[in-house]
Structure formats: structure tokens, C-alpha cells
Amino acid sequence: MVITAGLGRAPAERSTLDVMTGLPTRTLGDLTVSALGVGAMVLSPGMYGEIDDATGEAALRAAVDAGATLVDTSDGYGADGHNERLVGRALAPVRDEVAIATKFGMRIPDGEPGHRFEVGLEFGELAVNADPRLVRGYAERSLRELGTDRIDLYYPHFPDPEVPIEDTVGAVAELVAAGTVRHLGLSNVDAATLRRAHAVYPVSAVQAQWAMWHRPDHDLLEAADELGVGLVAWSPLGSGFLTGQVADLGEGDFRRNIDRFAHLAANNDRYAPVRSIADELGLTPAQLALAWLLHQHPHVVPIPGSRTPAHIVENLDAARVRLGDDELARVDAALAAFRPEGVVDVFGSAS
Numbered sequence: 355m356v357i358t359a360g361l362g363r364a365p366a367e368r369s370t371l372d373v374m375t376g377l378p379t380r381t382l383g384d385l386t387v388s389a390l391g392v393g394a395m396v397l398s399p400g401m402y403g404e405i406d407d408a409t410g411e412a413a414l415r416a417a418v419d420a421g422a423t424l425v426d427t428s429d430g431y432g433a434d435g436h437n438e439r440l441v442g443r444a445l446a447p448v449r450d451e452v453a454i455a456t457k458f459g460m461r462i463p464d465g466e467p468g469h470r471f472e473v474g475l476e477f478g479e480l481a482v483n484a485d486p487r488l489v490r491g492y493a494e495r496s497l498r499e500l501g502t503d504r505i506d507l508y509y510p511h512f513p514d515p516e517v518p519i520e521d522t523v524g525a526v527a528e529l530v531a532a533g534t535v536r537h538l539g540l541s542n543v544d545a546a547t548l549r550r551a552h553a554v555y556p557v558s559a560v561q562a563q564w565a566m567w568h569r570p571d572h573d574l575l576e577a578a579d580e581l582g583v584g585l586v587a588w589s590p591l592g593s594g595f596l597t598g599q600v601a602d603l604g605e606g607d608f609r610r611n612i613d614r615f616a617h618l619a620a621n622n623d624r625y626a627p628v629r630s631i632a633d634e635l636g637l638t639p640a641q642l643a644l645a646w647l648l649h650q651h652p653h654v655v656p657i658p659g660s661r662t663p664a665h666i667v668e669n670l671d672a673a674r675v676r677l678g679d680d681e682l683a684r685v686d687a688a689l690a691a692f693r694p695e696g697v698v699d700v701f702g703s704a705s
């Protein structure tokens with residue numbers, strides 16, 4: 355293993371060293387961002403427990419200072435647009451250095467129906483509305499909350515079970531033509547939905563759950579490769595589990611709803627061999643989880659979330675880690691033997 359700026363590379367493509375930030379970059383379609391981005395969801399209260407705005411804003415500034423150039427939010431994170439407002443305030447001084455990705459369809463306007471679909475386990479159902487009639491309004495509200503004049507990457511958060519994806523994507527394409535949206539993304543879709551959407555307008559990135567304990571659908575990866583679509587890996591640290599630091603969960607932490615966290619002690623024991631490899635390589639488990647993920651695909655950009663500046667710097671350093679074939683084989687063997695208790699396939703890939 356080598357840790358050196360600019361040498362972090364995926365099997366098929368050397369990453370480019372960004373001269374401004376020193377972090378390697380990757381491409382999501384025609385959008386270039388740091389190889390590791392930042393997920394802002396954890397920075398709103400009620401997601402992973404309590405947090406105040408000063409802490410959230412400091413976390414985002416630490417991420418940008420450390421070279422992250424992609425920040426991921428959603429109109430559905432936090433109460434009434436809290437997360438987008440937080441992201442907008444924190445990034446205002448560095449707006450031109452960072453690509454802001456946000457998602458729509460979960461903060462449904464009063465009087466409009468929510469189209470329900472099953473996500474499984476204790477989450478039960480979610481409701482979205484990605485009717486093309488509403489898309490311009492969603493974008494205008496997100497632009498206001500974010501305090502910006504453009505959204506760099508705009509995703510329907512989930513495909514709407516009652517609206518053809520072509521219609522939703524067609525409405526986003528109009529926003530691209532108007533200049534308020536720069537790139538189209540899709541989140542939580544299957545391969546067929548990606549192909550249908552891409553036929554209407556080029557998709558830059560697909561966001562899917564991807565981490566050591568959950569791999570995306572093979573057909574989705576194949577379709578993304580064929581179409582030249584980048585991959586954004588959500589919950590790349592297994593919602594914190596893969597850091598090896600989660601021993602229990604406080605009240606108000608939504609991970610209590612995730613089945614695998616109901617078996618934390620057993621799963622931490624089973625995960626010990628992977629933690630040991632990280633230790634031997636001189637990495638933290640979080641760094642190994644992110645470096646391993648970066649080596650899975652030349653166009654995957656993980657978006658870990660953290661409220662803690664030291665964790666953020668630690669995580670972004672993983673973009674500079676190069677794992678050799680032997681090291682990857684050891685990790686893969688340990689992961690093949692790692693059988694976590696409980697189901698993780700929630701928010702998997704809806705069609």
C-alpha cells in the first residue's frame with residue numbers, strides 16, 4: 355500500500371490530481387469532482403441524533419478546506435429544508451469551488467399528493483411526488499434555500515411509482531436548458547430506469563447505496579458503464595458501522611430503524627478481521643472502507659457524512675491511499691467471510 359498524493363488510482367484509470375486542492379478528482383459523466391465528496395444528511399437534527407447548526411457548518415467548512423468539491427444534500431433532509439439552508443450558508447463563501455448536489459420529490463408541496471411506496475423494515479412507506487408539473491417549483495425552492503443561482507447536480511430522490519421517469523427527467527432537462535441546473539442525476543434506480551432516463555437526457559451520475567456491506571446491483575453498474583454514467587456511493591461507511599466506532603445508538607438516532615444496527619455487538623465481532631487488516635495497513639477502518647470502495651470502480655465517488663472535522667480530514671485522506679492487488683485480495687477475502695446479522699437492503703434500488 356502506498357499513501358501519496360496523486361497516486362490514488364482505480365484499476366482502469368489514474369485519477370487526476372487537482373492542483374488547487376491536492377485531492378485526486380474523478381468524473382461523473384461530464385462533471386469533475388474530488389474523488390471523495392461529503393454527504394450533509396448527518397448535519398441536520400433528527401438524522402443521526404442531535405446536532406447544532408454551528409457544528410454542521412464547521413463540518414462543511416472543514417471538508418472544503420481539506421479539498422472536498424462535492425457536497426450532497428436533499429430537500430428531504432432535516433425539517434422543512436433545514437439541510438439545504440445549512441449547506442447554503444456554509445458554502446456561500448466558497449460557492450464557486452464546490453459542486454452542490456441536491457435531490458427533490460420528498461418535500462411535497464401542501465395540497466399535492468404523496469405517491470407511496472414500500473421501502474421495507476420499520477421505515478414502512480415513503481412518499482414522493484416527482485410530477486413534471488412540480489419540478490420547476492422544487493428547483494426554485496431549493497435554489498432559495500441554498501442561496502445560489504444554480505444546482506450543479508440535481509436528482510429525483512426516488513423514482514416516482516406513479517410518474518414515468520421520462521416525464522420527470524424531461525422536466526429537469528428544461529431546467530438545464532434554462533441554466534439553473536447543470537447536471538442530471540438519478541438516485542435509487544434500477545438499470546432499466548437508468549436506461550430509459552438516459553434516452554431522454556444524459557445522466558451524469560447515479561446515486562446508490564454502496565459500501566463494504568452492501569454492493570449495488572450488477573445490472574445497474576453495467577448500464578452505468580455502458581452509458582458513461584458516474585456512480586455516487588451513499589452511506590459508504592455503512593451509516594457509521596464500518597468505522598468500527600459505533601457501539602450503541604442514542605435516542606433520536608434513525609439508525610435504530612436499520613436491522614443490522616439491532617445486532618451491533620454481534621456484527622462488530624464479525625467485522626473484527628476487516629478492522630485488523632486496516633490496522634496492519636496503518637489505516638483506520640473508515641479509511642480502508644473508503645479506499646476499498648474507490649478501488650472498486652474508476653468512476654465511483656463515495657460521499658461519507660460526518661459531523662467531526664477530524665473524521666472528515668481522516669476520511670478525505672483515504673482518496674490518496676493506493677491498495678495493491680494483494681491487499682485488495684485480503685480485504686475481499688475478509689469481506690466474503692463477513693456475514694452481518696440483519697437486513698441492509700432498505701432504500702435499495704427502487705424501479
Ligand SMILES: NC(=O)c1ccc[n+]([C@@H]2O[C@H](COP(=O)([O-])OP(=O)(O)OC[C@H]3O[C@@H](n4cnc5c(N)ncnc54)[C@H](OP(=O)(O)O)[C@@H]3O)[C@@H](O)[C@H]2O)c1
Nearest residue numbers: 393394395588589590591592593594597640658659660661
Ligand atoms: N440517495 C439516498 O437515498 C441516500 C440515502 C442515505 C444517504 N445518502 C447520502 O449519503 C451520505 C452519507 O451517508 P450516511 O451519513 O448515511 O452514512 P455514512 O457516510 O456511511 O456514515 C456516517 C456516519 O459515520 C460516522 N463517521 C464518519 N467518518 C468517521 C470516522 N472517520 N470515524 C468514525 N466515525 C465516522 C459519522 O459520525 P461522526 O459524525 O461522529 O463522524 C456518521 O455517524 C448522506 O449524507 C447523504 O448525502 C443518500
